[in-house]
Amino acid sequence: MTPSPVRQSLVRRARRVRETAVRLARPLTEALVTGTPDPARPRSRRLTPRVPRALGLLPFQRIDLVLLGDLALTCILFGGGLSYLQTEAAAAHSLLDQEGLMFAALAFSLPLALRNRWPLAAWRSAFLLLPLGTVVSRQFLHEVPYTATGPIMYTLVVYAVAVRCERHITVGVWILSVLSAWVIHPASTVLVTGVVTVSVLFGHNVRARRLAAGLLAREERRSERAQAAQAALEERARIARELHDVVAHHMSVIAIQAEAVPLQAAGDARRLEEGLKEIRALSLAAMTEMRRVLGVLREEDGSTDTAPQPGLGRLEELVDTARSAGLDVTLKLVGDLIGLPTAVSLSAYRIAQESLSNAMRHAPGSTVSLKIARYGAELHVQVTNSAGYRSPESPESSGQPRHMGHGLIGMRERVAVLGGRLWVGPTGTGFAVTAILPITEDS
Structure with missing residues (x-):
């Protein structure tokens, strides 16, 4: 049987009244x-000094000055109150x-001794003992x-509750305090309400500030972890760029040498042995430089390779390696290149290295012009290569060489980190790379 609309309305109203009563009774x-x-909250070391050696037999190692202050104030209030009650009696x-x-x-002092460790227990005991104490003193x-x-x-106990308890509990304490004051002594209800309200608001403000400080500290720790x-991630990207440049350059030279040495030897064992020695030397150089790059990753014992990264001082060695791979490289240096910032020198070296590696892979046998010039507070790196030669079946035998790939992405990242500019693209039948790197003290 379906309930009538009137009955359903009464049930809904009764449910709303019950829910409202539960919400109102919850704080109480x-x-x-x-x-x-x-x-x-953990106290600072200033508030918890160590126990002096003369008192080393005590069961605790530190003295809580706040707790000690509460106990001392409890004794003072008890002694003063007892003296006053005796005089009045x-x-x-x-x-x-x-x-x-x-x-x-x-009854008028003891709950204060509990407020430091158990603020709610201190208030509850005060809420019960104060009326009993007034029965005697009345x-x-x-x-x-x-x-x-x-x-x-009572004011200090209520303050401790407001500092350590959630807002709805503090509201319940405030309501019960006002009602208790009205029952014990109606004439002082307004004064008691004002004092308790100030204590509650002050304690709640302290609690809000502490919570905000805690959230800020957590956000700072989260930000530090994110940073x-x-x-x-940036270090991994840097290592990846360095590894790409090292591996791409040396492996290109080794591959070309391995293909060219048998042809150049033409059955001559001595020339073949010399070519293989050169390939071995290039392999060892590649492994050494890879160890140097990976040296930033510490071993379990904390050791790390601190060898310096290559710079423009090794340009001649780089050019000689490219020439041994069949490129016709012309090197031109302009301006004072001594004393450049490490980041600028390393980036210029890697850009030149990647450009030569691209020329080896995509335009073998080409003519390469490498120019590095310093103009004031800028370092210009210009690498231009011709089309070179390819076999008829090579996919790059016609048209301009393809230089696109991760190497150019690494170049752009290096230049962007330094705040410079980079231009790459075909020029005539060849390819050109131009980078302008600012020279600053922060580089």
């Missing part, structure tokens, strides 16, 4: 029973015994049924 329930505070000729006065003094304190030590203790990962 968590404040009184189920709520838990956040873990205490004697003046009013009260028949209360010493135990009752001590209980009231403890017998001879007629205007205000508690001593000044009670508000001091470290980015640096690792």
Whole structure:
């Protein structure tokens, strides 16, 4: 049987009322029973000094000055409150015994000793003990049924709750505090509400600032990890560029030499042996330079190859290697090339090396013009090669040579890192590479 529309409406309203009551009761329930505070923040070393050697037999190694301060203030409030209660009880000729006065003094001070480690437990004990203490003190304190030590203790406890607990728990503490003040002494409700509100707002502001500082610290750590990962990626890209340049150049020379040596020897064992020795020397040079590039990757024992990277000082060696592979290379140096920044010298060397390697692969036997000139704060690298020769069945036997590939990408990246400019492309029947690298102190 389907319920009537009126009954369905009543059920929906009852459900909304129940959900609203649960939401309203949640702060109060968590404040009184189920709520838990956040873990205490680690204290600085200034607030937790080491125990002096003279007190080395103590079961702890550090002294928590904040906890020590709370305990000292608790003793002061207890002593002051007990003295005041005794004076007022004697003046009013009260028949209360010493135990009752001590209980009231403890009720107005003891929860303060718990606020450092257990802020919610401290507030709950204060919420229960304060009314019980006023039952004792009300017998001879007629205007205000508690001593000044009670508000001091309660304000500090509420502040600790606001600093260490979530907002809805703090709201529940505030509501219950106002209701308790109204029940204990309605005349001071406004004053108590104001004091508790200031304490809650101040504690919540401290909590918000600490949370913001924690989030900022986590973001900084995340940013540092991201920067470290980015640096690792950039280092891998740099190693990949270096390896490409080293392998492409030396393997091209070795391949051409291996093809040309048997033809040049023409059965002469001595010439064949000399050619093989030259190939071996080129192979060892390639392996040495690869070890140098990979030296940035540390071994397990932390050792690394710190040999210097090649620069323009090795241009003659580079040109001789290209000539031995069959290229007709003309080298021209203009300006003062001594004392260039390491990054500029290395990039210029690698650009020249990659250009010669491309000429070996795509235009063997070509004429290459290599010019490196310094004009003021710029270093110009110009490499131009002719078409060279190819066998009729070669895919590059007609038209202009293909120089496109990862080598040119590496060139562009090197030039971009230094903030320079690069032009590559065919020129006539050959190919040309022109790079302009700025010379700065940061290079």
